[in-house]
Amino acid sequence: MTGYILQKLGYALLTLFGVVTVIFFLFTILPGDPARMMLGQNENAEQIAVVKKKYGFNKPVSLQYVYYLNDLSPLSFHSTKEDNYTFLSKGKYNAASLCTIGNTTIVLKTPYLRESFQKNGKKVSKVIAETLPNTVVLAISAIIIAMVLGVLLGIVSVLFKDGWIDKLIQLVSTLGMSVPSFFSAILFAWLFGFVLHEYTNLNMTGSLYAVDDFGEGTYIQWKNLILPAIVLGIRPLAVVSQLMRNSLLEVLNQDYIRTAKAKGLSFATIIRKHALKNSLNPVVTAISGWFASMLAGAVFVEYIFGWNGLGKEIVDALNTLDLPVIMGAVLIIAIVFIVINILVDIIYGWLDPKISR
Numbered sequence: 001m002t003g004y005i006l007q008k009l010g011y012a013l014l015t016l017f018g019v020v021t022v023i024f025f026l027f028t029i030l031p032g033d034p035a036r037m038m039l040g041q042n043e044n045a046e047q048i049a050v051v052k053k054k055y056g057f058n059k060p061v062s063l064q065y066v067y068y069l070n071d072l073s074p075l076s077f078h079s080t081k082e083d084n085y086t087f088l089s090k091g092k093y094n095a096a097s098l099c100t101i102g103n104t105t106i107v108l109k110t111p112y113l114r115e116s117f118q119k120n121g122k123k124v125s126k127v128i129a130e131t132l133p134n135t136v137v138l139a140i141s142a143i144i145i146a147m148v149l150g151v152l153l154g155i156v157s158v159l160f161k162d163g164w165i166d167k168l169i170q171l172v173s174t175l176g177m178s179v180p181s182f183f184s185a186i187l188f189a190w191l192f193g194f195v196l197h198e199y200t201n202l203n204m205t206g207s208l209y210a211v212d213d214f215g216e217g218t219y220i221q222w223k224n225l226i227l228p229a230i231v232l233g234i235r236p237l238a239v240v241s242q243l244m245r246n247s248l249l250e251v252l253n254q255d256y257i258r259t260a261k262a263k264g265l266s267f268a269t270i271i272r273k274h275a276l277k278n279s280l281n282p283v284v285t286a287i288s289g290w291f292a293s294m295l296a297g298a299v300f301v302e303y304i305f306g307w308n309g310l311g312k313e314i315v316d317a318l319n320t321l322d323l324p325v326i327m328g329a330v331l332i333i334a335i336v337f338i339v340i341n342i343l344v345d346i347i348y349g350w351l352d353p354k355i356s357r
Contacts, residue, residue: 005346012342019334024068027323028061056085071112078105113328118320124328134208135309139294141225142233150237154244176238182300185231202227205306228305232298236290240283247279292337
């Protein structure tokens, strides 16, 4: 099992290295000068030269790539010369020096995602730390909605198999998997936040935290979570209901279920006590993969509902060409994908020793 885990961790590191490389070159080859993007209309030749020197934009792309890897790596190498991009300044890195060899210091530090172009030099790590928790709350809420309602709809569909209720649930599930999230978001915001606002008391837009009427503090506005969580959960809900229905029907054809029927147990009792638990395995597998997808899929939902999460931050950064924020956010989402997938693989290996051999 230890060898299996190490092998998966090795694959994860290689995947992460590939993602970092793709992110860097994808945004580096974009047309436009990053220094001009930072300065906007206030640019002049002297300021552009200062910015290029500070951020290493005056170096060849290959060297900029090395700088980027050095910034992200926990174990990195830094110059003791102040005019070098990798100079170890206290404001730039939170680092612990390990040793110094000549003009190079080897340090152990937290990964440095660089600074925003548009937020007065605010660290990208801080921008992500302020927005990612809101996206996680939204994703977890959507997963809970999808899991609970999807399982219930799957069970109801089996109870009324081939009836009009079953067909209606399958039709709604198919629509849920087909309709794009941005269209659902617009429809739900307009219908429940505008047309039916008098009855629902829900807002078309709003985030988790709202400022009080006196502007003296913030408070949690839970009702703003309802619509975006439902919209984000529609597609996984549809998938879970179909998986639950198919899995439950398959389990009901097993021999031990026939034995339970022969004992005179009611159909509802058989599902509740014998079939339900074994039917949840594929559902749990699907949900584990969907959670990571939620972070990426929340981009349009957050933007339409004005939810201050990582997805909305990515859209805002795209509009203002804030490349470090875009690169940092995409990297964090990729890391979440990789971590969840590696955890699922390890859990599978633990549950089924044949896999880890």
